[in-house]
Amino acid sequence: MVNSPDKGNIFDNTAVNYEKIVLPNPAGFKEKVISLKESGSVLLCLLCLEDPSSKDVFRLIYLFENFDYMQVSEIEYVTDGSAISVSELFPVASLYEREISDGFGVVFEGSYDRRRLFLHESYPDNFHPLRKSFLNGPIKTRDEIPEEDLYVFKRLEGKGVYEVAVGPVHAGIIEPGHFRFSVIGETIFNLETRFYYLHRGIEKLAEGKKPDECLKIAESVSGDEAASNSVCLCLAVERIAGIKPSLRAEALRGIALEMERICSLLSDCAGMLTDVGYPIGASPFMARKEECMRIIKRLFGHRFMRGYMRIGGVSHDIVSTELLVLESFIAGIEEKVKEAYNNAINSSTLIDRLATTGIIEPRFVRPLNLTGPVGRASGSRRDVRADYPYGIYKSFTPELFSSDAGDVLSRFMIKSEDIMASARFIKKIICEMPEGEINDINHEIPDGCAFAMVEGARGQNLTYLNVYNGTVWRYKVRTASFTNWLSIEHAVMNNIVPDFPVINKSLNLSYSGNDL
Amino acid sequence: MISGESILYCLINAGIILLLSPLFLTIVKKVKARMQGRQGPPLFQMYYNIVKLLSKEVVYSKTSSWIMRTTPVVCMAVMILAALFVPVIFIPESFGGIGNIILFLYILAFGRFMISLAGLDAGSSFGGMGSSREMSLSAVIEPTIIVVAAALATVLGTLDIFEMISKTSVADIATMPTLLLISVSLFLILIIETSRIPVDNPETHLELTMVHEGMILEYSGRNLALMELSHAVKQAVYMGLLIGILVPFGIINAGSLLIPGIIIAAVLFLIKGSVLAVVIGLFESSMSKMRFFSIPTLFMIAFFFSALTIIIEVFA
Numbered sequence: 001m002v003n004s005p006d007k008g009n010i011f012d013n014t015a016v017n018y019e020k021i022v023l024p025n026p027a028g029f030k031e032k033v034i035s036l037k038e039s040g041s042v043l044l045c046l047l048c049l050e051d052p053s054s055k056d057v058f059r060l061i062y063l064f065e066n067f068d069y070m071q072v073s074e075i076e077y078v079t080d081g082s083a084i085s086v087s088e089l090f091p092v093a094s095l096y097e098r099e100i101s102d103g104f105g106v107v108f109e110g111s112y113d114r115r116r117l118f119l120h121e122s123y124p125d126n127f128h129p130l131r132k133s134f135l136n137g138p139i140k141t142r143d144e145i146p147e148e149d150l151y152v153f154k155r156l157e158g159k160g161v162y163e164v165a166v167g168p169v170h171a172g173i174i175e176p177g178h179f180r181f182s183v184i185g186e187t188i189f190n191l192e193t194r195f196y197y198l199h200r201g202i203e204k205l206a207e208g209k210k211p212d213e214c215l216k217i218a219e220s221v222s223g224d225e226a227a228s229n230s231v232c233l234c235l236a237v238e239r240i241a242g243i244k245p246s247l248r249a250e251a252l253r254g255i256a257l258e259m260e261r262i263c264s265l266l267s268d269c270a271g272m273l274t275d276v277g278y279p280i281g282a283s284p285f286m287a288r289k290e291e292c293m294r295i296i297k298r299l300f301g302h303r304f305m306r307g308y309m310r311i312g313g314v315s316h317d318i319v320s321t322e323l324l325v326l327e328s329f330i331a332g333i334e335e336k337v338k339e340a341y342n343n344a345i346n347s348s349t350l351i352d353r354l355a356t357t358g359i360i361e362p363r364f365v366r367p368l369n370l371t372g373p374v375g376r377a378s379g380s381r382r383d384v385r386a387d388y389p390y391g392i393y394k395s396f397t398p399e400l401f402s403s404d405a406g407d408v409l410s411r412f413m414i415k416s417e418d419i420m421a422s423a424r425f426i427k428k429i430i431c432e433m434p435e436g437e438i439n440d441i442n443h444e445i446p447d448g449c450a451f452a453m454v455e456g457a458r459g460q461n462l463t464y465l466n467v468y469n470g471t472v473w474r475y476k477v478r479t480a481s482f483t484n485w486l487s488i489e490h491a492v493m494n495n496i497v498p499d500f501p502v503i504n505k506s507l508n509l510s511y512s513g514n515d516l
Numbered sequence: 517m518i519s520g521e522s523i524l525y526c527l528i529n530a531g532i533i534l535l536l537s538p539l540f541l542t543i544v545k546k547v548k549a550r551m552q553g554r555q556g557p558p559l560f561q562m563y564y565n566i567v568k569l570l571s572k573e574v575v576y577s578k579t580s581s582w583i584m585r586t587t588p589v590v591c592m593a594v595m596i597l598a599a600l601f602v603p604v605i606f607i608p609e610s611f612g613g614i615g616n617i618i619l620f621l622y623i624l625a626f627g628r629f630m631i632s633l634a635g636l637d638a639g640s641s642f643g644g645m646g647s648s649r650e651m652s653l654s655a656v657i658e659p660t661i662i663v664v665a666a667a668l669a670t671v672l673g674t675l676d677i678f679e680m681i682s683k684t685s686v687a688d689i690a691t692m693p694t695l696l697l698i699s700v701s702l703f704l705i706l707i708i709e710t711s712r713i714p715v716d717n718p719e720t721h722l723e724l725t726m727v728h729e730g731m732i733l734e735y736s737g738r739n740l741a742l743m744e745l746s747h748a749v750k751q752a753v754y755m756g757l758l759i760g761i762l763v764p765f766g767i768i769n770a771g772s773l774l775i776p777g778i779i780i781a782a783v784l785f786l787i788k789g790s791v792l793a794v795v796i797g798l799f800e801s802s803m804s805k806m807r808f809f810s811i812p813t814l815f816m817i818a819f820f821f822s823a824l825t826i827i828i829e830v831f832a
Contacts, residue, residue: 164641164724171723186649186808275725277717277805283552349714349803352810497645498725498808 010451011388016070023077026084032075033062037089041066041073042369045451045462046086046096048104049474050132056080058106061464063451067382074451085111091367092483103130103203115152118196118515121145129204136204153192156182161189164497168197175511179500186496191489198515206475211237211445211465212311214472218463219306221477222513224267227253227260228456229463229477229513230309235390235452236465237311241445245391247434249313254392254429255326256305256314257454258422262333263292264457264508265373265415265422271505272412273344276353284340288333295329298322313439320433327430334423341416354409358491358503361406369483372459374507377414378406384455398425408506445470456480458509479513525608526600532782533599537752538562538745539786540793544712545719547797562748569741577734579639587634588735588742594627595749602756605781606768607682615678617665624709624750628654631743635731642723646730649808653715653727656812657708660819664701667822668761670829671695677757685764694825699762701825704818706754710747712796714806714814725805752789759788 010018023029044063051057057080064073077083085108087094097108098117105128108114119127122141128134155163161184168176176197182190202221206214211233218233219226231253238245245253270285293303299318300308308315318326344350362379364370375382383400385393399421403410449466459480466474484507491503542562549556558564576584601620613619628650635647665675671694672680689695708715711728723730732743760767766784768777806814 164645166641166724273804275722277713278803279548279719280551280801281804283554287553347804349806353804353807496808500724501722 010072010074011453012390012394013388016072016388018072018074020074021076023075026077026079029075029077030084030086033086033089036064036066036073039066040068040366041071042366043086043090043093043096044072044369044453044460045464045476045478046093046100047464047474047476047478048100048106048130049466049476050104050130051078052468052473055133056131058104060100060106062086063462067387079106081105082107082109084109087111087113092369092486095482095486102128104128105131118199120196121149121151125149129201136201151194153180153194154182154190156190158184160184177511181492181497181500183497186498188492188495188497188500191492193485193489195485195511196515198512200512200516202477202516203475206472208471210471211467214475215309215311216306217475218477219304219309221516222479222481222510223304224260224264225456225458225461225479225510225513227256227305227309228454228461229479231257231391232452232454232461232463232477233465233475234309234311235454236450236463237445237467239450239452240448240465240467241311241443243312243443245313246436246438248317248436249438250391251429251434252314252318252438253309254396255318255426256300256308257456258426258429259292259296259300260305261457262419262422263289263296265419266292266337268415268505268508269341269344269412269419271508272354272408272502273350275502275505276350278344278347278350278353281340281344281347281350284336284343288336288340291329292333295326299326310439311445312443313437315439317438323430323433327427330423330426334420334427337416337419337423341420345413351409353499353502354412355407357408357499358495358506359406360487360491362404364487364490368486370459370487372455372457372480372484373411373414373418374484374487375459376400376402377410379404382460384453384460388453390452390454392429396425396428398422408502411506449474458513459484477513477516479510481509481511481513485509485514519609519611522608522611525603525606528605528778529603530596530599532604532785533602533749533752533756534596534745536786536789537748538566540752540755540789541748543790543793544797544800547794548719548801551797551801562744566741566745569744570738572737574737574739577638577640580637580734583630583637584634584734585739587630587637588739588746590630591627591746592742592749594623594630595746595753598623598627598753599749599756601677602753602760603678603681603767604756604760604785605778607678607685610676610678615676617668617675617677617680618662620677621661621665625654625658627746627750631728631731638734640734642726642730642733645724646727646733649727650731653708653811656815657705660701660815660822661705663819663826664698664705664822667694667698667701667825667829670826671698677760681760681764681767682769684761685767685769689762694828695761697821697825697828699758701818701821702754702758702761704814706751706758707796707799708814708818709754710751713800714803715811717805755789755792756785759785759792763788 041064044065046062048058048060051059057078059076059078060083062075083106085097087097094113097111100106102117102119124142161182164181164183166179168178178194180192181188202217206217214233215230218230221229266285266289270282273282296305297303299322360378365375365378365380381402385398386400401414401417403414445467447467452463454461461480462478464476488507492500542557542559546556598620600614632647632650635643668680669675671692672683674680712718716727735743766781768781
C-alpha cells in the first residue's frame with residue numbers, strides 16, 4: 001500500500017459509520033459482499049487502479065453504502081488480473097466490471113456479461129488503455145472485426161417480434177447513443193442501450209497532470225454539469241490536502257451548483273413538454289433557462305460556469321450589488337416557473353400523456369443505484385446534499401421532494417418542484433451571505449487519495465482521486481448518468497414506441513458524462 | 517361535355533389552391549410560433565423552401581424501387597385532381613364525374629396508399645413504422661369519413677360537391693343548422709387528414725413518434741418539394757371544402773362569370789383560408805399530442821357529430 005488510508009469518514013457525515021477493509025487477496029471477499037447484499041446495501045462505485053509500486057498489480061476498490069444502518073464500507077483487494085464478479089448480487093456492478101475489463105484487462109470470474117463496454121469492436125485485442133504501460137496516443141483500429149468479437153444484442157424471437165434500431169445518429173442535434181428495441185406492433189418488449197460513442201479517455205487524460213490542471217478536464221466531463229463535476233474534484237483534492245475553503249467561497253459554490261441545477265432541470269421540463277407535442281407549455285421553461293444562462297454568464301463569466309471553481313475556493317468574488325440582482329432575478333424565476341408549472345399541470349391532454357408513462361418501479365432504485373430526481377420520483381429519499389453534506393449544505397439543508405409513482409408525470413413534478421426549491425435555496429444563501437476571502441491561493445497537494453460526492457442535477461456524482469508524486473495517479477469519475485442510464489431499459493417496458501422520446505427526456509441523462 | 521368553361525374552372529381552381537396552400541401552412545406555423553412567444557417563419561417561407569428544394573439533388577436509398585420514384589409525382593397529381601373537386605372560386609356544371617364526394621375521398625385515399633407504400637419502399641425502420649401507423653389509423657378513419665360524407669349527402673340531398681356548395685351558397689345557414697354539426701366533423705377530419713396535433717406532430721424531430729413525417733423521411737430534393745407541396749394542397753383542399761360548406765359567400769355561380777367576381781372570390785378565399793389557418797394554429801397550440809392508441813377517440817367525436825346529423829335529418 002502506498003497511500004495511507006483516510007482517517008475517519010470518507011464523506012462528511014459523522015452519523016454514518018465508515019469501515020475500510022483491505023484484503024490481501026480475494027479470499028473472504030465474496031462472503032463479505034453477500035452479507036452486505038443481505039443487509040440491503042447499495043454499490044456506490046467500483047474502481048480499479050494500478051499499484052504504483054508494482055507493475056501489473058491492480059487494486060480493486062468497492063464502495064458500498066447502507067443507509068438503513070448508516071454504514072459505508074470501502075472494500076479493497078489486490079489482484080494480478082483476475083477478480084470475483086459481484087454482478088449477480090449487485091446488477092449495477094456489471095457495468096463497472098466491463099469497464100474495468102476494458103480499461104485494465106482484469107477478468108471477472110462468474111460475470112454474466114463479458115462484452116466490451118467503452119472500447120467498441122474496432123479497438124484491437126489486448127488493448128487496455130488505463131494500464132500505465134499504455135502511453136496516451138493514437139492507436140491503430142481494426143478494419144476487419146472477427147466474428148466472435150462482434151457485439152451481440154439480446155434477441156427476442158417469436159411471431160411478430162421485430163427489432164427497431166435507433167441511433168447512434170439521431171434526427172435531432174443530440175448526443176450519440178444506440179437503442180435497440182424489440183417490439184411487437186407498437187409495444188416495447190425489450191430495450192438494450194449501447195453508448196460510449198463519445199468516449200474521450202477523460203480519466204487517462206487526467207493522469208500525470210497536477211490536480212489543479214485537472215479542473216478543466218472535470219469541467220468537460222459533461223457540458224451542463226461543469227460546476228458539479230469540478231466541485232466534486234475540488235472536494236477530493238481539498239480532502240487530500242486538508243484545505244478548508246472560506247465560508248464565502250462555499251456559499252458562492254453553492255449558488256453556482258444550484259444555478260446549474262435550475263438550468264438543467266428547466267431544460268428537462270421543457271423537453272418533456274416538447275416531446276409530447278405541447279410546445280406552448282414548453283416555451284416558458286425554455287425562455288427561463290436562457291435567462292438563467294445569461295445571468296450565469298454575467299455573474300460567473302461563462303454560460304456553463306467553466307473556470308469558476310478553484311481548488312480551495314472560487315476564481316472571483318461576486319459583489320453584493322450583483323448578488324442583489326441575482327436575488328430579485330431568482331425570485332422572478334420562481335414565480336414564473338410556478339405559473340408555467342401550474343399551466344402545464346392543468347392541461348388534461350398533457351396529464352393523459354405523462355401519467356403512468358415510463359414507470360420505474362421503486363424496487364429498481366437500490367440494485368441499480370438510481371439517484372437524483374429519477375430516484376426520488378421512484379420512492380427514494382436520498383440526496384447527497386442532505387445525506388453527506390458538503391460546502392454550504394452543511395449549514396443549509398435543501399428541501400427534498402419525492403414520490404412513489406415513478407412515472408414521467410412524477411419526474412416532471414419533482415423536477416419542477418426542485419427548480420423552485422433551488423430558487424428559494426439561492427435566496428436563502430444570498431440573505432445570509434458570509435463575508436470574507438474567497439480563495440486559498442497557496443496550497444501544496446500532498447500524496448493521498450480521497451472520494452468525494454456531489455449532488456448534480458441528474459443525481460449523485462462521485463469522484464475518486466489518487467495523487468502520487470504530486471500528480472494525478474488515478475482520476476475516476478462516475479456521474480449519475482452512468483447508473484441512471486440502466487433505468488431506461490426498465491422504464492420503457494410495455495410502453496409504446498411513440499412514448500420513448502418523452503420517457504428518455506424525463507430521465508434526460510448525459511451521454512458524455514457516461515462515456516467519459 | 518368538356519367545355520371552355522370547365523377548362524377555365526380547372527385552371528383557376530387548381531391554380532388558386534396550389535398558389536395559396538403553402539401560405540396557409542405557414543400561417544399555421546406562424547400562429548403556433550407566436551403562441552410560444554417566438555417570431556416564427558416569414559409568411560412566404562414555404563415558397564422559399566420549395567424553390568430551394570427544387571434545385572437540390574435527389575438521393576435514393578439502395579433498396580428503393582420505382583415506387584419511391586413515382587410517388588411524389590403521383591401524390592402531386594392526386595392532390596391537384598382532388599383540388600378540382602372543391603370549387604373555391606366559382607361553381608361550374610359537373611363534368612366527367614368531377615365533384616362526386618365518394619370519388620373525391622377515394623382519390624385522396626389512393627394518395628395515402630402510395631405514400632404508405634413508398635414509406636416501406638426505402639427500407640428504413642422509421643418509414644416502415646410511419647406506414648404501419650398510417651395504415652392502422654386509416655382503417656379507423658375511413659368509416660368515419662364515409663359517415664361524414666353520408667351526413668353531408670343527407671343534409672344537402674346530393675353526392676356532388678358542386679351541387680352541395682351551390683346549395684349552401686344560396687341558402688342561409690340558419691335554415692340548415694345541422695351543417696354546423698357537420699362542420700365540427702369536417703374540422704376534425706381536416707386535422708386528422710393533414711397529420712396535425714393531436715394526431716401527429718408536423719414539426720417533429722422525434723423519429724420514433726412520427727407518422728406522416730416518418731413516411732416522407734427518405735425524400736430529398738424535388739421529390740421532397742413535391743411531397744411537401746402536395747401535403748399543403750391536401751390541407752388547402754380540405755379547408756376549401758369546410759369553407760364551401762360553412763361560409764360559402766363569395767363563391768360565384770357559373771352564370772355570372774366576370775373578372776371582378778373572380779378576383780373578389782379569390783381574395784375572399786384568401787381571407788377565409790387565413791382565418792381558418794389561424795384557428796387551426798390556435799387549436800393545435802391548445803393541446804398536446806394524444807397517445808397513439810387513444811387517437812381513435814378523436815375520430816369518434818367526428819363520427820358522433822355526423823351520425824347525429826343523419827339521425828336528426830332522417831327523424832326530425
